[in-house]
Amino acid sequence: MHFKENETIYTQIERYIKKRIFKGEYRPGLRLPAIRELALALSVNPNTVVKAYAELEAIGLIFSERTNGKFVTEDYDLINAEKAKFIKCEVKEFIGQIKGMTESEQEIINYIKGHYDDI
Amino acid sequence: MHFKENETIYTQIERYIKKRIFKGEYRPGLRLPAIRELALALSVNPNTVVKAYAELEAIGLIFSERTNGKFVTEDYDLINAEKAKFIKCEVKEFIGQIKGMTESEQEIINYIKGHYDDI
Amino acid sequence: MHFKENETIYTQIERYIKKRIFKGEYRPGLRLPAIRELALALSVNPNTVVKAYAELEAIGLIFSERTNGKFVTEDYDLINAEKAKFIKCEVKEFIGQIKGMTESEQEIINYIKGHYDDI
Amino acid sequence: MHFKENETIYTQIERYIKKRIFKGEYRPGLRLPAIRELALALSVNPNTVVKAYAELEAIGLIFSERTNGKFVTEDYDLINAEKAKFIKCEVKEFIGQIKGMTESEQEIINYIKGHYDDI
DNA sequence: GTGGTCTAGACCACA
C-alpha cells in the first residue's frame, strides 16, 4: 500500500479497511488482521493502526474482543448504511471537484466511461 | 470557505485557486487576490496563503511580478494540460474509491446522474 | 458477571470475592470455588483467577491448603477490619467524586435514597 | 494529582476535567489548559492528555479550535445532561459496592454523614 | 506557542 502525502496515514488505513468491509472482502464476523501484523504489512507504526481501528470501532463497523482481536460487525444494516453514506459522500465530493470545469453531466460520464477500466 | 480537517489548509486553498483558474473564473493574466486580502477572506494566516501561492507558482499556473502581485499564467497550453491532468486524477481517484463496491460502471453513472444537480 | 473495561479483570474478581466474604455469602472456613471452576464460570483464563486469589491470600482473607483448595479465613477480626476499611474507602471515594457538584450533604443523601432500591 | 494504579491514567484525567466542568470551575467557553502544559503539571506524557481530551471531545464536552486550543462547550444542556448521568452513575456504583454489606439504607447514609467533612 | 501525527519501543493484562 502506498500512502498519499497530505492526508493522515491513519485515515487512509481506516478507509482502506472500510472499503474492504463494504466490498465484502472482510465479511461480517471476520477477524481483522492483528494490529502488529497489519502495521508490519503496511510499514507503519502499530499505534497508527491502533488509531485507525479505534475510529472504525467508534463508528461501530468493528468491535474488540479483549486479547482476541478485532472483528467486523455483524450488524448488516449498519454496514449497508455506512456504505451508502460513503458512496454518496464520494460522489458528492467528486462532482463538487469536477463540476463547472466540464460543460455537462454528459461529459463527466464520458470521462468515467473512458477511464473505468484503467483501474 | 470551510476547510476539511485532515488535509492541510494550504493544499485546500491551492486546489481552490486551481479550480477557479480551470473554470475560467480567474482568467489568464488576471491579478490574483492579494495575500492579506485572501487570508482575511478565508480567516487564515497570511503565511498559509503564501504557501498555497508558492505551490501554484512552482507548477507555473501563476507568476509573480515583484511588488505588483501574483497573476494567472497566460500559457493556455499549460492551463489546459494541468486541467486535463486534474480531471483525470479526480476521475481515477473517484473510480478507485467506488469500484468494487457497486456492481457496474452503469451503477456509478446512475449515482452521478442522481446527484449531479445536488451540488 | 460482566467486567468493566479499564480496570484489570483480576482486581474485579478480587473485589467480587471480597464482597461475598464481607456479605457473609462466603462464610469463614468455607472452601472457595476451585480455580478452574470459577474461571469457567467467569469465562476467564485460570491464570487470572490465580492472580485474584493470590492477592486475597496476601491480605489474609483467604488461605491455601496445599492440594485441598482455598478457604475463607476464620479470623473474624481481620474480616471485620477489612470490611470496615473497604466501606470507608468506598464512601470516601464516592464523596470525593460527587462533592462540590451538589450543593450539600443532604442532596447526596437524597440521591442515594432515590436510587437505593434500583440496585 | 495522584493517579490510582489499576485505572488508566487517561480516564482519570478525563474524569478530572469532567468534574471541573460539572463543578463550574471550568466554565462554558473557557479555554482548557494547553496539552503540554497540563501534561507537565501532571507529570504525564502529552499523548496521554491528548487521549483524555479526545474522549471529552467525542462526548462533546469540549471542542477544538485548530492551533488555538481546546474549549469547554457552551451547550449548557449537554453539560447538565452529562452531569446528571455522571452523578447517577456514581451513586449506582456506590450503592452497588456497599449494598448487602450494611444492614440498611440508613446505615449507608450514616456512613456518609460520618465522613462527608473528611474530604 | 498551539494542536496533530507519527515513530520506536517498553511494559502490562490476558489467553
Next chain:
DNA sequence: GTGGTCTAGACCACA
C-alpha cells in the same frame, strides 16, 4: 500471541 497504555521525542501545519 493478542490488544492497551504509556513514554520520549520528533516533525509538521498553523497563528
